[in-house]
Amino acid sequence: MLQLVKRPQPSKAMTYLSPLLALAITLCAGVVMFQAMGVSPGRALHAFFAAPLASKYGWAELGVKATPLVLIGVALSIGFRAGVWNIGAEGQLTFGAICGGGIALWLHRAETGWVLPLVLLCGALGGMAWAAIPAFLRTKFNTNEILTSLMLTYVAILVLSLLVHGPWRDPGGYNFPESRDFSESATLPIILAGTRLHLGWLLALAMVGATWALLARTLVGFQVKVIGQAPAAGRHAGFSLNRMVWFCFMFAGGAAGLAGIIEVSGPIGQLQPSISPGYGFTAIIVAFLGRLHPLGVLFAGLLLALSYLGGEAAQILLGLPLAVTGVFQGMLLFFLLACDVLIHYRIRPRRRMSSAAA
Amino acid sequence: MEILIPAILTVITAATPLLYAALGELVAEKSGVLNLGVEGMILLGAVCGFAAVYLTGSAAAGIFAGLAGGMALSVVFGVLVLGFQASQVATGLALTIFGIGLSALLGQELVGVAYQGLPKISLPLLSKIPALGPLLFRHDFLVYGSFAMAFAVYWFLARSRAGLVLRAVGDSHDAAHAMGYPVVRIRFAAVLFGGGMAGLAGAYLSLAYSPLWIENMSAGRGWIALALVVFATWRPWRVFIGAYLFGGITILQLHAQVLGVGVPAQVMSMLPYLATIAVLVLISRDRNKIKLNAPACIGKPFHPAA
Amino acid sequence: MxxxxxxxxxxxxxxxxxxxxxxxxxxxxxxxxxxxxxxxxxxxxxxxxxxxxxxxxxxxxxxxxxxxxxxxxxxxxxxxxxxxxxxxxxxxxxxxxxxxxxxxxxxxxxxxxxxxxxxxxxxxxxxxxxxxxxxxxxFYEGRAVLGTIAGMMSKSGKAGYIASFPIPEVVRGINAFTLAMRKVNPNAEVRVIWVNSWFDPGKEGDAAKALIDQGIDVITQHTDSPAPLQVAQERGVYAFGQASDMRTFAPDAQLTAVVNNxxxxxxxxxxxxxxxxxxxxxxxxGIGPGMVRIAPYGDAVPAKVRAVADVIAQNIANGAVHPFAGPFKSGDGKHSVKRGEVLDDETLLGMNWYVEGVQGGQ
Missing domain, CATH: 3.40.50.2300 (Response regulator)
Structure with a gap:
């Protein structure tokens, strides 16, 4: 049997090597799994990892899919560092789409340059407004934010449903549940001709940079790190926990709201009942997979986005049911998470009984 | 009155899966482990339970297989989180993705298969009591089991020595370790219990609530169960109240729709979520009471100092 | 057609x-x-x-x-x-x-x-x-056949309708069912429950129970799972299958089903x-070209009802009868269709109002 021994210091090398090791293990496990299912492992792994990126369009789609994951993931990581458990980013995304989308519908005749910035701003503000509810309840009434933010997600989705089934329907759309198409001036510009890659991807990258700067260079970033690692020390230093809760919720809510309005004013182009296949929840994995570090979150977002594209390719090229993708994706995540143990621990043969190994 | 009894019976069926899953998660969290993979474990329990009944025809086998299915998935979680010190939040969410996929894969041949549902057990004499009889003493095994389990978990955590140790592990793993308790093993057992209970919740869904297998049939109940643990401020009897409150308002709004209230259906569907928030706000105003109950080490990895 | x-x-x-x-x-x-x-x-x-x-x-x-x-x-x-x-x-x-x-x-x-x-x-x-x-x-053609059967089979004169979202497709189905049911029983009433989901077996079943608890003895649905039929089977009321023949889930309760072909x-x-x-x-x-099919009748449907349902289905198929032929009016009185008039396809496509007899329309 093997045993974990804590390293005196986190291993720098393993910080970079562990994801590669995890990928190698995933490939091996994938070979076994696909072989067992009677699918050619070579073709299956090709479909998952190579086929989606075989063209310029594919690379652009990776950016499109990763945009909301990175944008939300990176913002959530601040809160998770500080111990603020906002798991309702999906609701904040939805409410951002509602607020920004509402402005876009209201101004559908306006054809000036300021419409898009205004729409994006309202999207971010909408996300912040929805995030303000759990923040207020937590700071004022001590109400656990896990429950409130999660429950408010369902409420936000129902609000969107109410609007697109009712007052915000496209007047020329035979009462189907979708709004009119956003005007050109409320639509995100494409940044790579012949693809769907839109301005939102640059905003996501900017968010990564901004968050990195926030953590590395600002007092707020310092407070986040201190409160996360030692709340008592934070209190001693006079940092207000309530202010921190508000900051984390506003930061993540704004980013999630922005992600929501980016989805509807970018690739979707209108409001409809379903605007996100759970990006707000997936972004939580992305945040932790990226070890709550902005650059890590960027890579994690891209990897997860690739696994979704790969799942589609596996269905199209090999006829593998979606269920297989879920299993494979789960395995990939398990290995990635497990291999991170090597950053802080060494593995050595067990000498005596210890409670450390399960 | 005529409507009241069947309506309450419907509430019981709606609350039972939530109760199982939330009780299991409560015990896991009390030991200091946060497992967000409840939805995945419920689905695996549901498909295993249904498959077992399909293959053997025995309801007992179905219940047992549901329990085992949920537990099997929680083993994966336990190994990763307790053995490899992986992030609990991320591993739990990955477990949900994995569980949804695996259950769909296993259940491919079960779609369209019918089952008449778990047999109802009428307790002799007691079930004859007017009103109370049908309400309390004419259920299937899993409903009785959920009552018993709620009490058992309450007793275990509040009254038993083992429960005291479990709580100690959740509140300060270092202190518990110093006192010689096997922290990891205790947590692993709690995780397994959580998985088994989620599996039973799944078995209840596919064997009693709506006896069939359909992909993703839990429809988000795992998340509600997670929220209920928070709602209950980590107290078993409040989990019970929370599950019945949530189930009750869900059913109430359906009845209100039948009677015709003239409120948009989306607003009606919001009620259970809004009510849960409102009640939690009322409960949580007393800061100290909640702090005392929340396990201090929740989500934190443990490794004994070498 | x-x-x-x-x-x-x-x-x-x-x-x-x-x-x-x-x-x-x-x-x-x-x-x-x-x-x-x-x-x-x-x-x-x-x-x-x-x-x-x-x-x-x-x-x-x-x-x-x-x-x-x-x-x-x-x-x-x-x-x-x-x-x-x-x-x-x-x-x-x-x-x-x-x-x-x-x-x-x-x-x-x-x-x-x-x-x-x-x-x-x-x-x-x-x-x-x-x-x-x-x-x-x-599908509304099939639902008109279901409504006819419901009208003849229901003792209470009250049918329950488990609906997903208020989109024209669903509204059309509710209306066709209601009009057909009231042709058989002018006092009939259809109560709608919206579950805000296409797919949640538990909640669909709960909706069926709520309907039955309030005295409804025939239920139909515009959601995906067979759960409401199972409830109907257990409670001894009638129900109709959705999208496919769901008889295996409710051998006694399923009267027939609208089958998507x-x-x-x-x-x-x-x-x-x-x-x-x-x-x-x-x-x-619709029924004529066979894109909508009516599943074989359940044993509970008596010969007389079968005969009437067959005639209705046949007449709809050959165009002799239109499910939305007047006279009828909307529940709020804002829309009315006179005798001899038939709602045109464009109105049907965007239908967002409910005919008289529907309770719980959005």
């Missing part, structure tokens, strides 16, 4: 250039009559036992009967992802692609523009192009492509 460019004028106003192209009805100058692959985009998992399941049954029939290769992608969200999936199918060699949910409408048209040699078939939408057809089924249409369209006669068109078929 093929309706070529059903409501051309109105749709043209709404869609402009896209439909404008279809007016010419130009066939694509396809040289190859060979169909290598047929693509399908599904909104749910194939294991949903409802909408997507019915499409997948049809896909398998297509494979069996024509020997063509098919490819499907399941659980494709109606959002940003749909466009990519449809494009990937087009780019990887599908000659014709069926996109089987309303929310795929704009993505389908967008990709159709980029792949002029590929044909597209979009279910339940209203925007077409020269290489995009639309198709849907007149897409298979014949898929075979016909792919055959048309093979012999080069594929044209952009709008298909809205």
């Amino acid at each position: 093929k309706h070529q460019n059903l409501f051309r004028a109105a749709a043209q106003a709404a869609v402009g250039a896209v439909v404008g192209l279809s007016l010419g009805l130009t066939a694509i100058s396809a040289s190859a009559a060979e169909v290598d692959n047929v693509g399908f985009v599904y909104v749910g998992p194939v294991g949903d036992h409802g909408w997507t399941y019915a499409h997948d049954v049809a896909r398998k029939k297509l494979e069996r009967e024509l020997g063509v290769k098919t490819t499907y992608v399941e659980n494709v969200p109606e959002g940003a992802d749909a466009e990519r999936v449809i494009r990937q199918l087009a780019a990887s060699g599908s000659d014709i692609i069926f996109t089987t949910s309303f929310g795929y409408m704009d993505p389908t048209l967008k990709i159709a523009k980029q792949f002029p040699d590929v044909r597209f078939e979009h279910a339940t939408g209203y925007k077409r192009a020269y290489n995009v057809s639309t198709y849907s089924a007149r 897409w298979g014949d249409y898929y075979v016909e369209r792919v055959k048309a492509l093979q012999n080069d006669s594929w044209r952009s068109q709008d298909t809205w078929d």
Whole structure:
């Protein structure tokens, strides 16, 4: 049997090597799994990892899919560092789409340059407004934010449903549940001709940079790190926990709201009942997979986005049911998470009984 | 009155899966482990339970297989989180993705298969009591089991020595370790219990609530169960109240729709979520009471100092 | 009952250039009559036992009967992802692609523009192009038959309707059912519960229980799972299957079912492509052409009821009876249809009001 021994210091090398090791293990496990299912492992792994990126369009789609994951993931990581458990980013995304989308519908005749910035701003503000509810309840009434933010997600989705089934329907759309198409001036510009890659991807990258700067260079970033690692020390230093809760919720809510309005004013182009296949929840994995570090979150977002594209390719090229993708994706995540143990621990043969190994 | 009894019976069926899953998660969290993979474990329990009944025809086998299915998935979680010190939040969410996929894969041949549902057990004499009889003493095994389990978990955590140790592990793993308790093993057992209970919740869904297998049939109940643990401020009897409150308002709004209230259906569907928030706000105003109950080490990895 | 460019004028106003192209009805100058692959985009998992399941049954029939290769992608969200999936199918060699949910409408048209040699078939939408057809089924015809049976079988005169979302498709079904039921029993009443989901077996079953608890003895549904039928079976009331014959789940309770039969249409369209006669068109078929089928009656349906239901189905099929023939009016009195009048397809397509006798309309 093997045993974990804590390293005196986190291993720098393993910080970079562990994801590669995890990928190698995933490939091996994938070979076994696909072989067992009677699918050619070579073709299956090709479909998952190579086929989606075989063209310029594919690379652009990776950016499109990763945009909301990175944008939300990176913002959530601040809160998770500080111990603020906002798991309702999906609701904040939805409410951002509602607020920004509402402005876009209201101004559908306006054809000036300021419409898009205004729409994006309202999207971010909408996300912040929805995030303000759990923040207020937590700071004022001590109400656990896990429950409130999660429950408010369902409420936000129902609000969107109410609007697109009712007052915000496209007047020329035979009462189907979708709004009119956003005007050109409320639509995100494409940044790579012949693809769907839109301005939102640059905003996501900017968010990564901004968050990195926030953590590395600002007092707020310092407070986040201190409160996360030692709340008592934070209190001693006079940092207000309530202010921190508000900051984390506003930061993540704004980013999630922005992600929501980016989805509807970018690739979707209108409001409809379903605007996100759970990006707000997936972004939580992305945040932790990226070890709550902005650059890590960027890579994690891209990897997860690739696994979704790969799942589609596996269905199209090999006829593998979606269920297989879920299993494979789960395995990939398990290995990635497990291999991170090597950053802080060494593995050595067990000498005596210890409670450390399960 | 005529409507009241069947309506309450419907509430019981709606609350039972939530109760199982939330009780299991409560015990896991009390030991200091946060497992967000409840939805995945419920689905695996549901498909295993249904498959077992399909293959053997025995309801007992179905219940047992549901329990085992949920537990099997929680083993994966336990190994990763307790053995490899992986992030609990991320591993739990990955477990949900994995569980949804695996259950769909296993259940491919079960779609369209019918089952008449778990047999109802009428307790002799007691079930004859007017009103109370049908309400309390004419259920299937899993409903009785959920009552018993709620009490058992309450007793275990509040009254038993083992429960005291479990709580100690959740509140300060270092202190518990110093006192010689096997922290990891205790947590692993709690995780397994959580998985088994989620599996039973799944078995209840596919064997009693709506006896069939359909992909993703839990429809988000795992998340509600997670929220209920928070709602209950980590107290078993409040989990019970929370599950019945949530189930009750869900059913109430359906009845209100039948009677015709003239409120948009989306607003009606919001009620259970809004009510849960409102009640939690009322409960949580007393800061100290909640702090005392929340396990201090929740989500934190443990490794004994070498 | 093929309706070529059903409501051309109105749709043209709404869609402009896209439909404008279809007016010419130009066939694509396809040289190859060979169909290598047929693509399908599904909104749910194939294991949903409802909408997507019915499409997948049809896909398998297509494979069996024509020997063509098919490819499907399941659980494709109606959002940003749909466009990519449809494009990937087009780019990887599908000659014709069926996109089987309303929310795929704009993505389908967008990709159709980029792949002029590929044909597209979009279910339940209203925007077409020269290489995009639309198709849907007149499920309301089937629901009129169900309403007739419900009217004759219900002792209380109250039927329950478990509904998903207030979209015209669902509203139309509720109205057709109610009108037919009240023709048999003028005092009949239909109570609607909205569960805000296409798919949640537990909640659908709970809705069925709530309806039955309030004295309803026939239930029907516009949600996907057989759970309400199981409840009906247990409680000893009647119910109707949805999308497929659900008799196995409720051997005594199921009176009949509206069966979605897409298979014949898929075979016909792919055959048309093979012999080069594929044209952009709008298909809205009902009982007559067999796109909507009435499942065999359950044992509980007496001979007299069967006879009446058969006549109604037959008359609807041959056009002698229209489920939305006047006289009737809406519950709020704002709309009324006189004797001798029939609601036209365009009104039906966008229907968002409820006929008299519906309680709980949104």
